[in-house]
Amino acid sequence: MLVFSVITLSVNLLIYRHVKSTLKAADDKELLNEANQLLLRTRNDPNIVPLPDSGRSISMHVINQSLSHEIFTSPNFPFVTDEQAMYLPIIETSQYKIATVSSPLNDFEGNKLVLSIARENDKLQKQYADTKSYLFIANAVAIFISAIFSFFVSSWVLAPIAKVIDSANKIGASKSMKRVKVPNTKDEVQQLAETMNNMVVRIEESIKNQTNFFASAAHELRTPLAIMQAELSLSLTNEDDPKRKLTLKSLLDETGRLSRLIDDFLIISELKSQTLMIRKKPARIEEVVYSALKKVKHLKQAEAGRFLINLDDNVIATDISFDADKIENVFINIFDNALKYSPADGSIQIRIGSDANYSCKVEIISRLESPVEDISRLTGEYYKSQAYSSGLGMGLWICERILKLHGGDLRLFQKENNFHVEVFI
């Protein structure tokens, strides 16, 4: 379109210049003819002053070599400052045009009768302006029409490609990805669609491999961890020596931590490859909170009594559709953080209530030992605030992603030394 506009404008500019010079030549010729006609009427007698047409003025001189003798000049004849220019055949300004012709006098003294005719130049200037306007309008109309035409033509021509692009945009990374519709056009568009589908197959294969790898790796790691946990639990039960008991307890905690890390890696891989399946089923939100608490309690038995739960009658009386397993992980993560980052004697409030825009809202409020900087970055990938720097830094990122997949939300803020986590489902 741009190329077309540049070419059209250039061609029109050339046309304009050509038309302008043609108009000027015709006008010059017309005025020179008029001057010659008047000169003929003097019959080479300087005493005869011809009468010009209306709107014209004349000036007559007799010149002999460099000497000039004015015979007659109309009162409204334009004043020409440059005397040399005075004897040029055509003098033109934007206001007037002067045509000058001469003829030798028959006085054998070498005198020449010079007649200049002047008229206003507005007619030619108007013609120039009109021509310019017509060309400009024609140019604009041509560009506009060609733009519409080229839009429709290009839409029609590119429609199959647009369809391919549309299909490609709808493809999300998963284990069973959508395919691009292949048009039976036997041209490059068909080839493009087929190539994209081949690429989709390769991506799909790669995601499957990655997911399978993480699933297998997680499974293979969990089995030895299960053995270690069973052995440690058993040894801990039978151990009487307090020092050894402490060591065994510490080792047991570490296996638990490793186990959570494996789960986190698996879920991160599934979230990144968009293969995490959310299986919504009607369930009670408070039951998931209790279940999560049992698991957190399992990690920090002594601190379980710090949780103060407040329920809203209406919320617990209704089933909400969500993936209980995934939401339980969200709460485990949040409760674990609350225990980790609040003072050991601080109460942790859990409020389960309703919300105007979501099925339910669970608010977790814990006391802060020091203010958290950059709260907005806590849900970022691998973000660890300087004050609280243990773990992968992916816990809240996972929580937020899982909630978003449920159409919910996670909001964090601090108020009067308390850290608030709001879970919306």
Place this chain on the structure above:
Amino acid sequence: MRIGNTSSVTKYEVLKILLIEDEPKLNSFLKKGLKEQGFVVDAVNNGSEGMEFASANDYDIILLDLMLPGQNGFDVLQNMRAFKIATPVIIISALNDTENVVKGLDMGATDYLKKPFDFNELVARLKVATRKSVGESFSNLKIDDVRLDLLQRKVWRNEVEIHLTTREFNLLHLLVANCNRIITKTEIAEKIWEVNFDMSSNVIEVHMFQLRKKLGEGLGNKLVQTKVGVGYYVEGELIRS
């Protein structure tokens, strides 16, 4: 009226457990640990052997791994149900995704314990699972106009069925089974929630309110009574059948 300590709702006998786990070390530790806890344990390391043991013996509970050589855990469970072996099954597996959990529970497993698990958690779950199947020689409790079917986990009041959630049923069961005794909030939290949350929480009150609402307490006789500042109780003559 007496304020109860923590006398159990049911009594536990020596439980006989079948452990089907192919990982030799885990198999060995679980067997050893469960025996130390007082359980009688038979341990096998593949599905076919597990099926043979399950059909030849009468177990109180079966611990079943899923990734087994030959017949996998799901096949074993399916075959057990096909052979009318109704023994409660707890799946213990490293396959932690919801799909497998749902599949296992849908196929008739009582519980699903994800590996790695804490041994004490396994023992706790074994007790919960067996509480439902053994220790009580009766399956119906009746007090006043309320009847509980412990096997079907259903409740009727004046012969009209009342739909309760699992937790509400357990709450009512605890109160009815211990009728004429005040059950403290701490005891309820320990037995029904198994979580030692802050006692200022309104959890028990709200669930009790829901239970009373469903029982139609506002309309008929008040079954569940409150002893302010102490706990809850049910009064009446308990009939077991």
